[in-house]
Amino acid sequence: MKYCAFLRGVNVKGTNMKMAEVCEVFSNAGMENVSSVLASGNIIFSSNQNAEALKIILEKAMSEHFNYEAFLFIKSKEEVERFWNSNPFDKNENLHIYAFVGHNEVETVLMKEFENAAKTEGEEAKIVNGIFYWQVPKGNTLDSTFGKILGRKNLKDQFTSRNSNTFEKILKKINS
Incomplete structure (x- = not known):
């Protein structure tokens, strides 16, 4: 299923990250077909898992990799x-x-x-x-x-x- 993750607080108030690196974190967390849209933290990807499970997995991966408290919201293609x-x-x-x-x-x-x-x-x-x-x-x-x-x-x-x-x-x- 195709999803978009909407990250909160990316590239504002000192939380700077390159979208290529964010995409790499998503890929390493098991997401497929990962790409970004703009530098504001919009990551498109595919996964067979549900949005609730993905939120937990990806917030943990982002928090650990970038050493900040990550908040993101996962929406399906239909929801977008x-x-x-x-x-x-x-x-x-x-x-x-x-x-x-x-x-x-x-x-x-x-x-x-x-x-x-x-x-x-x-x-x-x-x-x-x-x-x-x-x-x-x-x-x-x-x-x-x-x-x-x-x-x-x-x-x-x-x-x-x-x-x-x-x-x-x-x-x-x-x-x-």
Whole structure:
């Protein structure tokens, strides 16, 4: 089965790693047809194991190899397609659209935080098919109140996010 692993916190805040080396760690952990998409920690691979088992195996392998506490989320090819197809927002050159990959029910935690945060003009969030989507004006992602909430340590093992453009690139590669 084809999967994509979404690593959290890769190549930010001092956690630097080359994607070729990450792919090598995945291969050494028994994954097949391993490749990366962008430098933000999107690893496509094949395995006969289920996502829960893969999460445990790969977090352990990454933590040991890179000497950090690895958090990653495994989604099947079909689940990745759902992230792309469920996007409720129209493309707009002035806005970023993010989808959040995480544990079950993380979307409700994120929506509660979003609803309590101050918002900028054009900032919006929706849950579609159990997926949390956030639209924010370009240049405001990290400065927005919600963006700052997303960086809290107590949330770091709960989710990671990707720009909608990243999902498009992942899908092109996973389907090739």
